[in-house]
Amino acid sequence: MNKSWAIVNKLLPFSCVDGPGNRFVIFLQGCNFKCLNCHNPYTISLCTECGNCVKSCPHKALSFINYKVIWQTSVCQQCDTCINTCVHHSTPMTYKYSVDDLLITIRKYLPFLNGITLSGGEATMQLPFVEKLFSTIKQTNDLKHLTCFIDSNGYLAKTGWQKVENIMDGAMIDLKAWDNDVHKSLTGRDNLRVKETIKYLAKINKLYEVRFLIIPEHTDLQDNAENIAKFLIDLNPNIRIRINAFHNHGVRGIAKKWSSANKKQIEIFAEQLKQNGLKHFTLPTVYL
Ligand code: SF4
Ligand code: SF4
Numbered sequence: 001m002n003k004s005w006a007i008v009n010k011l012l013p014f015s016c017v018d019g020p021g022n023r024f025v026i027f028l029q030g031c032n033f034k035c036l037n038c039h040n041p042y043t044i045s046l047c048t049e050c051g052n053c054v055k056s057c058p059h060k061a062l063s064f065i066n067y068k069v070i071w072q073t074s075v076c077q078q079c080d081t082c083i084n085t086c087v088h089h090s091t092p093m094t095y096k097y098s099v100d101d102l103l104i105t106i107r108k109y110l111p112f113l114n115g116i117t118l119s120g121g122e123a124t125m126q127l128p129f130v131e132k133l134f135s136t137i138k139q140t141n142d143l144k145h146l147t148c149f150i151d152s153n154g155y156l157a158k159t160g161w162q163k164v165e166n167i168m169d170g171a172m173i174d175l176k177a178w179d180n181d182v183h184k185s186l187t188g189r190d191n192l193r194v195k196e197t198i199k200y201l202a203k204i205n206k207l208y209e210v211r212f213l214i215i216p217e218h219t220d221l222q223d224n225a226e227n228i229a230k231f232l233i234d235l236n237p238n239i240r241i242r243i244n245a246f247h248n249h250g251v252r253g254i255a256k257k258w259s260s261a262n263k264k265q266i267e268i269f270a271e272q273l274k275q276n277g278l279k280h281f282t283l284p285t286v287y288l
Contacts, residue, residue, distance in 0.1 A: 003128035005098045009043050009091070009121060013109045019149040019172065019208060021114025024106050028129075029094050031122040033153050033187040035176070037215055037246060037255040043121040044089035053082040053092055062092055099133050103143065115147030115169070124156040127163060134167040149208065153187075154194035161200060170208030172242070173198055178224035186218065195231070202235035209282075210239060214261040214269055215246040222269050229276030240280045243270055247288035263287050 012018075012025040031044045038044065051064040061075040062082060069092045076093065083091045106116065116137070118130055134148040147169040154173040175194055177183035183191035201207035210232060212221050221228065232239050245261035263284075270281050 003126070004100075004132050005096055006102075006126045006129040006133075007046060008095045008097045008102075009040075009093075011105065014112065015117070018117040018119060018151055019115060019170065020147065022112055023149070024109055024113050024116045025151075026097075026102065026116065026118050026123075028118060028120045028123045028126050029091075030125045031120055031153070032125060032155055033122065033189055034089070035187050036253065037186070037213070037218075037251055037258065039250045040121075041089045041252050042083040042086065042091040047086075047090045047092055047094065048088055050088070052087075053085045056081050056085040099129070099136050102133065103136065103140070106143070106146075110142070113146060115149060117149040117151055117172075119151035122153050122155070123150050124152055124160060127156070127160055130164055131167070134164060138167050152197075154197035155189060156197060157193060158196065158200050161197065161206075165204055165206060168206060170206050171201055172209040172211055173201065173207065174211045174213070175221075175228070176213060177220050178228055179220050182220045186215075198232075199235060202239070207236065207239065209242050211242045211244065212269070213244045213246055214266055216259045216261055216265060218258060219246075222265070222272075225269060225272030226276050229273050229278050233277045237277060238280060239278070240282070241270075241273060241278055242282040243284070245284045245287055249288055260288060 007029040008026060009029045010027040015023050015025045018025045029043055030046050034044060047069060049068055051069060054062040054064045054069060058081060059075055059077045061072045063070045071092045123130060137143045137146055137148055148167060149169055150171045152171055152173055177186055177191060180190050180192060198207060198210060214221060243266050245266050247260040248256055248258055266283055270283060
């Protein structure tokens with residue numbers, strides 16, 4: 001089933017960190033993980049239309065009509081009061097985009113783009129839309145040169161990846177912890193399907209990059225560099241690795257008290273992976 005519209009949190013016309021080249025990134029609303037360290041917790045849930053945030057808006061950009069929250073973009077001052085009020089990890093500030101409307105926007109930037117990336121939230125939560133968008137791009141003469149990538153937490157089952165593998169050029173997958181229990185405590189979900197995704201996408205040559213986020217004293221990646229390297233080298237010794245450093249700016253709840261990762265901690269992890277045979281690394285350029 002193809003779906004021709006999606007709930008979109010944000011569009012980013014240019015990005016050079018979400019796949020190869022210059023990319024138009026579409027952040028879809030909704031995620032199946034609840035990461036304690038999420039930097040965009042308002043992207044986790046779809047709005048329930050409870051209306052509780054409406055009165056919080058100091059600029060009267062929100063109204064509640066026929067049990068629906070209406071957001072007036074022209075009045076909104078982007079103060080974020082509404083998302084800080086919402087206890088459902090959501091936001092009233094989303095857009096409903098059809099494939100056709102999205103393609104009109106993408107065409108405005110076309111001369112500067114190498115491809116598009118669907119991110120989130122978790123992009124694969126709206127898989128029928130992903131199928132429709134990617135297949136339309138691949139069948140449209142002035143767009144088919146654009147590569148189509150997904151940035152994902154890897155929780156999609158193999159049968160889901162099989163629906164998009166022929167219209168997707170590659171995926172970036174996060175491995176948030178090595179041990180299943182650590183992964184569950186950080187994200188609320190197990191990592192068995194994430195590891196299966198990494199294995200499957202590597203096998204069909206669609207795994208563009210594996211991503212790690214180092215959170216001092218909370219991720220176990222640092223203690224499992226040898227296991228991680230062996231797992232990945234068996235799949236593809238040339239796999240790209242991106243290592244990100246946790247920073248506690250913008251997170252909510254318990255993770256606010258967690259220490260940020262520093263340059264030395266990131267470099268030690270990269271060196272451990274390197275000594276165990278991995279070769280291609282992207283490290284942070286800025287530490288907060
Ligand atoms: S960000 Fe939310 S609270 Fe602030 S002006 Fe916009 S709609 Fe209102
Ligand atoms: S954004 Fe949150 S508080 Fe506002 S209507 Fe939606 S679910 Fe309710």
